[in-house]
Amino acid sequence: MRTPRTAVLLTAGLVTLLGLPAAAAATGTAAPATAVGPADLRVNNGPGGNCSDERAGRGISVPFCSITAAAMVVEPGGTVWIEQNTSYPDEVTIDRSGEPGKPITFAVRGSTFRSYLAKGLTVDGASHVVIRGLQVGGSTKVVRSGDIELDRLNTKGDADREGLVVGEGSTNVRATRSDLTGVRIDGGARGTVLGRNSVSGLINKTAVTVADAPGTAVTNNTFVTTCEAALAVGGASAGSSVHNNVFFTWDNPRCTSPAPRTGIQVAADAAAGVRADYNLITGPVVKMAPYTWAGTAYPTPAAFTAATGQGAHDLLAPNFEAVGPKDRSPTIDSGDPTAPGVLPTDYYGKPTADDPRVANTGKDGGYIDRGAYETQDVLSGVGLSVTPSWAPTGTKVKATAVPDSLWHSELTYHYDFGDGTDPVVTTKTTAEHVYAKPGDHMARVKAVNPAGASVYSSQIPVKATQAGVLTTDFTVDQPLPTEVDPGARPVSPLTVVVDPEQLTAAPWPVVRTWVEFGDGNATVTDGLHSLDNVYRTPGTYTVKVTLEDSKGAKSTATRTVKVGYAPSGYVATEPFRIKDSRTDGKPVTSARMLDVTLPAGHRVSDHPLSGSMASAVVNVTVTGATEDTHLTVWPSGQQRPATSNVNVRAGGTSSNTVTVPVGGGSLQAQLNSGKAELIIDFVGYYQPNAGDRFSPLAATRVLDTRTTGGALGGGKTRTVKVAGVNGIPADATAVALNLTGTGAKEQAHVIAYPDPAKRPATSNLNVEPGKDKSNQAIVPVGPNGTITLFTNTGSTHVILDAVGYYGKDGKALFTPVVPKRLADTRTTGKVAPGATTTVSGIPGNALGAVLNITATDTTAPGFLTAYAFGGTLPAASSLNTLPGRTVPNHVTTPVANGKVNIFNSYGGPNHVITDLLGYFTTG
Template identity: 55%
Template sequence: MRPTRATALLTAGLVTLLGVPAGAAAAAGAPAHLYVNNQDGSNCSDSGSGTQAVPYCTISAAAKAVAPGQTVLIKPGKQYDEDVVVDRSGDPGKPITFAADPAAGGLQVDLTPYKRLAISGASHVVVRGLFTHGGVQVSRSSDVELDRIRASRPKGAALVVGEASSDVRVSRGNLVGIRVEGGAQRTVISRNLLSGSTGSPVSAADAPGTVVTNNTVYGYFCGPIIAVDGASTGSGVFNNVLVPQGASSCATPDPRPGISVAQSATTGTKADYNLIVNAPYSWSGTTYKDRASFEAATGQGAHDIVTPTADNIGAWEGSLTVDSADPTAPGVLPTDFHGNPTADDPGAPNTGKDGGYLDRGAYELQDGLSQVWMSVDRTYAPVGTAVEVQAVSNSNWSSTMTYEVDFGDGTAPVVTKQGTGPHGLAQHAYTKPGDYVIKVAAVNAVGKRVFTEQPVKATPAVPLTANFASAPVLPTSDDPIDRTRPLTVAVDTAASATPWPVETVTVDFGDGTTSARDDKLGSVRHTYNTPGEYQVTLSLVDVKGARSKVTKPVKVDYAASGYVATEPFRLMDTRTSGPLMAGVPHGMNLPVGLNVPGHVMSGSMASVVLNVTVTHATQDAFLAATPYYTERPTTSNLNVRAGGTVSNTVTVPASEFGQAFFTLNAGRADVIVDFVGYYQPNIGQRFSPVSPTRLADTREAGGALGAGQTRTVKVAGAAGIPAGASAVALNLTSTDTTAGTFVTAYPDPAKRPATSNLNPEPGKAKSNQVIVPVGPNGTITLYNHWGSTHLVVDVVGFYGKEGKALFTPVVPKRLADTRDTGRLAAGATATAAGVPAGAVGAVVNLTATESAGAGYLTAYGFGAARPDASSLNTLPGVTVPNHVTTPVGDGKISVYNGPWGGPTHVITDLLGYFTQG
């Protein structure tokens, strides 16, 4: 193989073949480009100045305005319904150019069928990327370049060059016939795909100096494939591939001449290095059946190849066209039909002139390079350790490839002819820790480059050290589909020191659960069943066999949450599915991520607020709610007498799988559960407790509620509750009840839900805390079903934008039990301690039992003034629970026993607490 040879320039004008040469510019004051765009919405106008904002609608309008040195960029896509006539001229070195807009990605400009292009009386003109079925005609013109033209014509040749035109160059086109005539001089036809028209695909008549070089020509019709007639002296036919086809319909069938030169044209005309498929020659009126006789008689065609079939010609390995042409022939171009450069196939002998490796015909075989792959023996390693790179490409000519390796640290790229081997493409040792990107470029012999890259990490040269950080994972949206489970933590192992790649990563979460992964440092999530402190152990093993282990405590707890109020709806009723049995936890699916009719629920609720009613109890019993199936807390939420009905608000965390469980300690009973609302981190409204304040008492105003009656109570804007509150926490008490009934509290008087909040009974004062969304005009509505009853409404707090505290649920926890210390006397106050520090409010389940008489309990913040409102009404011989939201002082709650009920035992269970921040 020889070095690339310089190719001969035909004329000084050839510099325009690949575009305007450096230094050429438009006329002084004129823009470099004019624009043509006829597509819808282009805002085009033929009366404008052809700017990109207001382009011309037609090519003809631009042809009338273009000045020397300007390029007309034509937008492809929609056909141009016009004949285009170019009759303006450029200047030497400053042609006027018409080209398809390169922004269109190589599309051609298409004229409507049978519209034509004519260049008439013009000089220094370039036309590139035009498609027409109406043909192209060049007349009385000079220094014209027609590049990448695709053309046909209903009759005759697609391109006609005539009427004494000169120096016309036709390159890289797809044309159905070219005819040069009428005294045209020095026409060059190079690297085109040509086919026959009604006569010869290429013909020159009275056209001296016509050069036909490196074309692929198919002779589909009768007559010679290339015909040089008349006074076409000094012409040349070189490096072409000529394929006769379809001769059966001709009056004189094959063999017809591949090349025919009339006697009048032989002076100074030359032909050589052509490849002809099974066709004779005709020279000066004599037919020669083979190459040898043709050369012997004329001295032409000494290096021609005549082959019987077209099976072995084309741009592929082993083709007769490859590396066999004359690179010094007139009209040779540096690029082929597709714009590919001249390339030397290392597997083919260079049989071209003087060992040249130009291919015959319109196409130049390329090596197929399009991709390179890289492998790195160590994607990370300590500084000072050599990183070895291997690379391979899909080049067909691997022996000609060059690889450039840039290690990304500022050092000079390594350039090598070797892609793979025992020591790799290149080796490099980083001197500083850091993240780097290795880039490999594969470059073939003609300069085509393809790239790939690989990130690597240079690590400090320190021992393997396991380390991790942990953080809770909290939801960031209220999407009903996404689910971020409570008590989820992320253990991020990326803080480990790993000078060598890690082979295994094992995280023991301390609850019997382990996560093991191969070579995957990073973050792993885990959801715990219960809050607590766990010992988490990270174990690492690297590729060198080194081991490291670290154990750290991880504290897991529920997160502070905002409250989302919903309109109440029934969630469960065992009266239709069968009662609860003593000691058997009854699971209930919470509406996590479910679209309950009329209610869109978040997928990430952390805890829920329920109104729970127990009825049809077969014996005295209590009910406990928990997020866990296997553990029943030592606390209770409701206490029921045999045959009685009792209701209470319950706040309980959602389990890992979005469930809650209820356990009855004795007998059987039915349980009815109404959904009230839920808490979720980052979502919902904050809470502000207020000192219990009475909002309504039907004994003093309005009278008792009769059967089926409602009463509206103003809540927002009263008792320190802001007008913008979204929900209120109330203590609802019934008294002087005439019949067993139920009471419902709800926001919209026009939409009473099929739920209940309180179950009044004759002769008993009963209480229950409720959380109710604020309805129209800042009100709530109370409904009584049977008989009549008086109702007392005490507000204990509100939720809204003005709220100041977030709620953190806890697994129910007992704070105080006077059964261990003695009953609380009438008029006395007990203290329940153990609320977490910083809490401003708490949610507790307050239970009175073994009461001596009918009285009341009031819960309030330790150290604060005692309010007049009550939190629970005691009954002699009856265990009475109530869900209570109360302020907290110094982590303590005060519980006052009213003066007339006598002594009673008081049990205080913590369900959650509120903190500011």
């Protein structure tokens, strides 16, 4: 409810009468730092202030060091701006005067931090002075002065002296919106106002003492006191008033007096000239005497009014926890807006506010609150909607604000439609707008309550479109991972994102999106959104996108999309076992596909790796086969290819390195016939935007124990230098090696690993007596550019041929392919001893290739060597052939013009089968 207009006018008149500057009373904040007038001075003794009391003190660059120095020279109408959060050790005395309408002002720059005066503040013999924003360690005194305003001070005092003293004939001193500990007004001071202050009393001392101070107005203060009276008035204090205050009276074990605690105490010699009303007193009822008037204590406002005629509208609230600037407090809208000394703003500078939920019980229906604090409307938020949020230019859109306001008071809304036009300012919860130009705009609304508090809504996207018809268009992107963190969001290697949002012309909102990805998968979603699909295999697909808008219009577009694996770097890992059917009881058979989980992300305990690997490098061992057979390994989710990776005889053991694309986080394996135990060791992976590049080498012999060092003994290790020699740089991170075992004394396995102190429980090559066996290994480089070899039993000669290396200065990235057969001489005839067959079908820009080469129908021991087409035959081998045995090997070789040569040694004719697993390019 609203106060009558007459009360409002009377309040304004009293403020003017008391001489409060209107701007200061309305805002309670210092002027901006930039508002420095010609007579203004600066004080800053803080770090970097570059101050001096010898200079003029004008401007930021030449401030005074002390307030005293500035106080000696400031002119009427000038302001001494004191840097916030600075401290001054001297006692400050102000004895210089302003003029009517041109006061001298001392103010802290900004309102966040008060500046500190250690030894006190005295105004002596001055007039027309404003002091704002200081914290005073000692006492603040005003003596023999007139028209003095003290605003937003913090003055504590001590056990011997009050925080604020006004006396010695001072006139029209106003202490407002301050924290005051102990106040004394005496010595003939006239017209003093205490308004909207937080007042506390020292232990065993009266909080505010008024003695021989006529015309003192104590209005809208909040007292928190112990022991003695909150307010004591005595002597010749005629015309004084006590209105709209809240008195909290507490008890304290340190109180020396057993007497009840008193809110208002007026001595007999002052009682006739003092007026009191609209106060609220609260505290522990047992030890409280709310009033002591002319020597008589009164326990209730009713008794007090009946005896004195005062306090007719006073309240006694026993529950002091519910009193104050709180919702539903009895202080709300119950004061006297016409009381002497009333201010239009509260302790925080907030204006008088009318809670519409509370009856206005103040004088003449007024709604000022009692105490220093004015309870304000709590404006906690505002929501915004815009309809339609997507429409052609020229369409009228409507914004609706939904405020979250405790009082539901009338708010002012500033609607910003985000297109550069001026905000629409209105008290209505809706506003209309027409966008003139197409574009994506962010609309927002600010809600402001009558107290000046404001909140913003979230930004709401609004699309203004070009008028026309719905026309579908879209982009296709194959996103790549950007990091190898196992916790990063995984990106499958054949993921494709179809995005119609950027290219589609849609005058009206799109309500539905259909995407047919061309592989049998289709997705439909509400609205206009990008959609993704993970393809099972590389290939060329026709993608079809259909959109429908809010007006029922439909539009379709198609695009041919080529999906493939991206070039990748190699990330070497310490080898670890991910599958051993001898312990998990799940052998590999011809009857069904076996699914093996790859260590992508956190899938394999203790071995978290990137969830976005494109292809994995594993060493696959088949043992205990029930018959002669071969094993095929391929990505899960794809068709089983017509290739093989490991060939094994019944009862025998064979191993081979396999590079296989990652499909769905696992690989699949299946035997051609029979059953066998399967062992898989993980040795590394390829991923786009990660790892190292590869540089292929013509096969180069690194070690041959037949000529150097002797056979590798069972249980023994051999350290071999692989980096910094043979054209491999010292900073190589991994080396691709063809590992051959010959002259083995018994069945055993050989391990190649980086750190001699950490031998893994894996293997790279299984050797047998009387048979030469090969397998390629990619081994991380260990200390000082070395790797370590170990065989578990017997002894065997070991031959190492380097075929390439990985490092930061490597040349090429790897692109995996679905295993693809390039050549099979079983349809063209055997490769004769000493002859070379050329295999084509590798991309023409490839520098190297990863092949699975298989020798079969062999009649005599020998070897095959792969090398670049047109290159020189190296003195090394890629795999060793055995009579009557089918022998595969993982081979990495240089490539020229999309071709490789495969040389057959002079042992005997061989059929040669060549399968492509991937290739290296500089892209």
